[in-house]
Amino acid sequence: MSGLLSPGSQVAADLLGDQALIAALLQTEVAWAHALAAAGAVSTAQAEAVAAAADTVVIDPHSTAEFTAAAGNPAAPVAAALRAQADAAAPAVHRGLTxxxxxxxxxxxxxxxxxxxxxxxxxxxxxxxxxxxxxxxxxxxxxxxxxxxxxxxxxxxxxxxxxxxxxxxxxxxxxxxxxxxxxYGGAAGTRALGAHLAPGESDVLPTEFARRLQLRSPQLPxxxxxxxxxxxxxxxxxxxxxxxxxxxxxxxxxxxxxxxxxxxxxxxxxxxxxxxxxxxxxxxxxxxxxxxxxxxxxxxxxxxxxxxxxxxxxxxxxxxxxxxxxxxxxxxxxxxxxxxxxxxxxxxxxxxxxxxxxxxxxxxxxxxxxxxxxxxxxxxxxxxxxxxxxxxxxxxxx
The missing domain is CATH 1.20.200.10 (Fumarase/aspartase (Central domain))
Known part of the structure; x- marks a missing residue:
């Protein structure tokens, strides 16, 4: 729907519209790739490739509507589009996240x-x-x-x-x-990716993830x-x-x-x-x-x-x-x-x-x-x- 029945709401369009959400999801995926690199789960080159892909990928909310409905949420089509754009660095996209x-x-x-x-x-x-x-x-x-x-x-x-x-x-x-x-909890709130990292490295993930986004790192999902x-x-x-x-x-x-x-x-x-x-x-x-x-x-x-x-x-x-x-x-x-x-x-x-x-x-x-x-x-x-x-x-x- 347009904003005709929500007078004044145009001031929020750039902050909260579909494109703003897609940009925030891409920002999240890039921060996560860098967190994975900091923990040693992926290479720095892969994380940088994911960031470059996020800068160039084009995601139209209307064209991804069917994928969004099939997946049940908008994060899945954004991750899929980013993987396709990241090419060889695709394994570093969304790894360990839900x-x-x-x-x-x-x-x-x-x-x-x-x-x-x-x-x-x-x-x-x-x-x-x-x-x-x-x-x-x-x-x-x-x-x-x-x-x-x-x-x-x-x-x-x-x-x-x-x-x-x-x-x-x-x-x-x-x-x-x-x-x-x-x-960050992973599939069932256990942060299971930590099992594949050396002792202490799993703690790097949430803190580096939060640091990259300038958000708080909670103790639990x-x-x-x-x-x-x-x-x-x-x-x-x-x-x-x-x-x-x-x-x-x-x-x-x-x-x-x-x-x-x-x-x-x-x-x-x-x-x-x-x-x-x-x-x-x-x-x-x-x-x-x-x-x-x-x-x-x-x-x-x-x-x-x-x-x-x-x-x-x-x-x-x-x-x-x-x-x-x-x-x-x-x-x-x-x-x-x-x-x-x-x-x-x-x-x-x-x-x-x-x-x-x-x-x-x-x-x-x-x-x-x-x-x-x-x-x-x-x-x-x-x-x-x-x-x-x-x-x-x-x-x-x-």
């Missing part, structure tokens, strides 16, 4: 690229929200709880809450990047222990959760009858097909849509993890792939939409002040029957903003 080793590792490479882009966009979003919180640290606004008037808050505190969610999510993404592992996959999913959903809250507030506060906040779009952005006077909050709408979908994709990853059996699963693993890539795509898209949303937010202070004045009796009712100054009911709002701004500036965790 398809799950190759595909799991390739998906971790895609995750790293996606998460790096997400982290960059979250940093842009955080900077914009920090500016908003700083500028409106003391701008009094009407607080609402359970849809009704509560006590006064500030626009700066709202922005600081959004910012905290973004900072938490970004930290999870950065932490997860450092934990992404290679997969994780064919049926899917916490690396569910951990990626949980980090991704934390991002869309945080950005979903931002988008929901912007959409609500931007309603014309409220008009305290507005999403500013470029010319032609958010236009209606029938009402030319409208400027719809398209970024907020799309972010909310994605935030409503991603938890179910993460749930699919947990369902697959809970139903893995034997030494390699018979369908549970396969059910991860589409959900995993869709979740990454949705999160990349969400983060890419949030950065310009946050950068272009407009605070309508006149409308905010008028609402505080009109609702003052309810906003200050906690203090007694008489109407007081709403600004005197702010509690620690300013201090909270300062704490979040300090965290943003220094990078320290609370």
């Amino acid at each position: 398809s799950q080793d190759a595909l799991d590792t390739a998906l971790m490479l895609l995750t790293r690229n996606a998460f790096r882009q997400i982290a960059t966009d979250l940093s842009t979003t955080a900077d914009a929200l920090a500016d908003l919180a700083r500028e409106h640290r003391d701008t009094v606004a009407a607080g609402r709880t359970l849809t009704q008037w509560a006590v006064p808050v500030t626009v700066g505190l709202r922005a600081a809450q959004w910012l905290t969610g973004v900072l938490d999510a970004r930290q999870l993404i950065l932490d997860r990047i450092e934990e992404l592992p290679v997969q 994780w064919h049926t222990r899917r916490s690396p996959v569910t951990g990626v999913g949980d980090a991704a959903v934390t991002v869309t959760d945080a950005l979903g809250v931002l988008a929901a507030d912007v959409a609500l506060l931007g309603r014309p009858e409220i008009d305290e906040l507005r999403e500013r779009g470029a010319p032609g952005h958010g236009t209606s097909s029938t009402m030319p006077h409208k400027q719809n909050p398209v970024r907020s709408v799309l972010i909310r849509s994605l935030a409503a979908q991603t938890p179910l994709l993460a749930a699919q990853l947990h369902l697959a993890a809970a139903t893995a059996v034997d030494e390699r699963p018979d369908g549970a693993w396969h059910s991860e792939w589409r959900a995993f890539v869709q979740l990454l795509e949705s999160t990349v898209t969400t983060a890419s939409l949030a950065a310009p949303l946050a950068t272009g937010l407009e605070v309508h202070t006149d409308a905010t002040a008028a609402r505080v004045e009109a609702a003052a009796p309810d906003l200050t009712a906690e203090g007694g029957s008489s109407v007081g100054d709403p600004a005197s009911y702010l509690g620690d709002a300013g201090r909270f903003v300062d704490l979040v701004l300090e965290r943003h500036a220094t990078g320290t965790r609370p």
